[in-house]
Amino acid sequence: MEYHLEIPIKKDDVKKLRVGDIVYISGNVFTARDSAHQLLLEENGKIPFDPSKMALYHCGPLMKKVNGKWEVVSAGPTTSSRMELFEDSFIEKFNINMIIGKGDMGKNTQKALQKYICVYASYTGGAGALAANNIKEVKDVYYLEELGMAEAVWIFKMEKFGPLIIAMDSHGNSIFKKTTKFDV
């Protein structure tokens, strides 16, 4: 099936998505890699944006500043298996319902996807220039000083970002079960 979805995605729509479905999304995403996951999980107070209203994008973009404004140069996904260490707690704490990345994720993420109704969607790794085409606006950046360009939390407004492939759904299915013996 092919879906065109607006973010935030309703839980009922998340439940409809099945492994192998093709999805295009429009709306806000926030980027977070290893360090941002750690930092946000350790944060006890209020954080400066609402992750539950966005999709989580495993991405460390290449950005440039033009006339004082940030522009995206290249922004494909990073290897998601590195975030396996934190992802179940992250989904629980921030009420995430869509994760975008590349490569396999492990058992703990799979369980959390089922428990909290969330999906993991794969975008083509390395397709940074293509992804940049679907980013219509750089809305904000957080923790840039502490974490640097690749690790900072960037908020992007996406338009028809895809094709994303549902690689793990909220029903316990994974596209990688057949193709990979990798287990994090």
Add this chain to the structure above:
Amino acid sequence: MDIKKIEKGIVELIRKAEIELPEDVVTSLKKAYEIEEGIGKIQIKNILENIDIARKTNRPMCQDTGVQTFFVKIGKDFKDPGFLKDSITRAVITATKQIPLRPNTIEPFTHVNYKDNVGDFIPAITWDFTDGDTVEIFAIPKGGGSENMSKLVMLKPGEGIKGVKDFIVKEMISAGGNPCPPTVVGIGIGGGADLAMKLGKQALLRPIGTSHPNKKIADIESFIKKEINKTGIGPMGLGGKTTVLDVHIEKAPRHPASLPVGLVVQCWADRRARMIISNDGSWRID
């Protein structure tokens, strides 16, 4: 010799490597597009579109512009090559701002980002000498996702070439979609631990579609390629026929007690560019 002009040339070399894939890689990806179906075909379509957009809009094809890695061969009759290390380093700093490149050098203890893509031992340069009076510089910016799947094993010599094949295929299955397949697999056999890894990386300099000149080794390359492609891991690990574009082996003699095998994985963005500097300081990139 106008060193400033050569430095500008090295910036162009990095730009070419980051923005434009060699023709052999594009051809091989186009072949993959022909044989893939369904989700695998969608992935290769995205990759080919991405290659096109990067070239047309003059931007790095992947946000991970890699660790700046160079293989340099100096002709024995080239005059005064002493400037090369400083020039390559300065060119990396300039390229980081101009192209731009993502700042990818992090101090491992403090996590401070140097922001200019240089630091102790980086750019990573491998030096060698050869005949002639020119300098050849290969730029192969190396991304982190594929590099993370690299591995060294010190096999027992009794495990032999079967041990080598089993190790590589097993590792590539375990890597799955992580290194952005379809990948290029570089294998270094022999030497010591460090040399096996180095040869694995050096093997990536060879164009896709070229085999080792030794027929027996070429057959092993082709066997490993077939075995990995049989796994069905496919483009981005989402399933398909093309998991590797090619397998390249380089070898050195081994110690009687050792059989080191270095596996270096390169993502589909098999970035490679070459620059030749002549004795009069003029240069060209191909």
